[in-house]
Amino acid sequence: MKTDSIFYRLFQEFPGIFFELIGNSSPTLEAYKFSSIEIKQTAFRIDGVFLPTQSEQNPIYFVEVQFQTDTEIYSHLFSEIFLYLHQNKPNNPWRGVVIYPTRSLDTADINNYNEFFTSQRVSRIYLEELGETASLPIGIATIKLIVENENTVITVARLLIDRTQQEITTDLQQRQLLELIETILVYKFPTMSRKEIESMFGLSDLKQTRVYQEGKEEGARQEKLRMIPLLLRLGLSFEEISKEIDLSLEEVQQAMQK
Template sequence: MRTDKLVYFLLKAVPQAFFALIGRAATDAERYQFKSVEIKELSFRLDGIFMPRFINDALYFVEAQFYLDNQFYQRLFAQIFIYLKQYGNLPWRAVVIYPSRSVESRNIAGYEELLASGLVQRIYLDELPVVEDVVNLAALFKLLIEPQKTSVQAAKFLLERFPEQVDFIQQVLFQKFSNLTRKEILKMLSIEEEFEEELKKTRAYQEILQEGKLEGVKQGIKEGIKEGIKEGIKEGIKEGELKGKLEAVPFLRELGVTDEKIAERLNLPLAAVKAIPLK
C-alpha cells in the first residue's frame, strides 16, 4: 500500500487525526463528512474532501504529496476551482501534507498570493515533534515517515496510547516491512493474531472501546499473559509466570473468552482455570 493510500485510509478511518493535525479540536470531525471526489471535466481525483455539515463551516480540500511534482500547485488549484464550479461556491481551505519541505514544488509563480492568503495550510511531517511527544492523534501521521529502525518502537508506543487504531498502525508496518509476513509483523508488535481476532469479536471488547476502559484491561493483560499467549511455551513454567497467567483469567472472562479457550491459549490445565472463582 503506497503512502498516499495510507493517508487516505487514515483520513477516512480516523478523521479526528486530521483535525488534530491542523490544530483544531479532534471533536470537530463530527461536523464533517469525508469524501473522495472526482473532478469530472479533467478526470482528477482529490485525495479527500471534508464536507461541512453546517453552513458556516469551511470546506477542506486535503492532498498528501509525498514526491516532488513541479506542477503540483497548478493541479491543486485547478482541481479546487473546477470543483467549486461544479458543486457551488463555498468557503474553503486547502491542506497539503508533505513528508518534508524537500518534496515541495518551488514552481509557485502566479500562486504566491493564494499561498500567502491563509487559505492553504502546508504541513511538513518531519517538523512535527517525535511520536512520543505528539499529544494527540496527529501522531499517527508522524508514524508514516518514521524510519524503519525506529518504527516498531514508535508503533508499540502508539498502540499503548491508541489501541483502537491497531488496523492503521499495522498497515503502516506492513508497508515498511514488505518483506515480512503478517504473522512476523504481529509478533514484532507483540500481538497474537488469532487471539487478537477473538478479542475483537467479543461484545465486551467493543464495549470497552466505547467506554474508554481498554487501558485498565490492557494493563491486566500485560501483567498476566504477556508470556502466556506466545506460541511454543516451554514446559516447566516458572512459578511467577504461572501466577501471572492465573491472575489474567478474570480479565479474559470479562472479554467473553471461555474457560476452555483460556486454558488452551495460556497452556493451563482446564481444572486450574475453573478453580478461579467468578467475579
C-alpha cells in the same frame, strides 16, 4: 500509491486527526464527511475532501497527500479546486491542506499562488517536522509513523501500540487504530508478511482477546449499517437489504430512522 490509501483510511475512520493536524479542534466531527472526489469530464481526482454536512459557515477542506516530487502539484491542485467550485457552486468557504513527508519534496513554484499561502487559505504540513512522537497526540503520532526512520520505527511502533491500548477507551476505535498501525508497518517492512509483523509487535495475542474480537464484530456491523443508504438508493427494499447484509429487518429500519 500505498500512502494515499493509508491517509484515506486514516481520515475516513479518524476525521478528528485531520483537524488536530491543522490545529483546529473546534468542529464537531458530525459536521463533516470525508471522501475522495472525481471532477466530472476531466481526469482530475482530489485526494480527499472534508465536506461540511451542517453549517454553510464551515469551510470545505481540500486535502492533497504528496509523497514524491511534483513540480506541477500546485497548478493541478488549484485547477481541481476551482473546477470543483465552478461545478458545485458551494456557499461554504474553502481551505487547502497539502501534506508532505519532508520539506525537501516541496519543490513546486508557488509564484502564481503566493496569496493563497500568505493568507493561510492553503497550508503545507511536513510530517518530519511535527515534533517528537512521544509528545504528540496519538493520532498525529500515528501519522508520523509513516515517515519514521527505519532505525527507530520498531521502538516507536511498540510505544504507539502501548499508548493505543492505554489511551483509546472505545473498543472499536482502539481496534481500528491498531489495524491502521499494523497497515503502516506492512508498508514500512515490505519484505515481511502481515503475520510476521503481528508476531513481532505482539499483535497476534492481542487479536485473540475477547475485547478485540468484539470490537472487530462491531466494526463489521458498522460497515453494514453504512451500506444501507447506498442499497436503498439502488432500489432495494428493507427486506431485501436485510437479507443482503445479514442484519435483522428491525436493525435496518432503526438505522434509517437514526
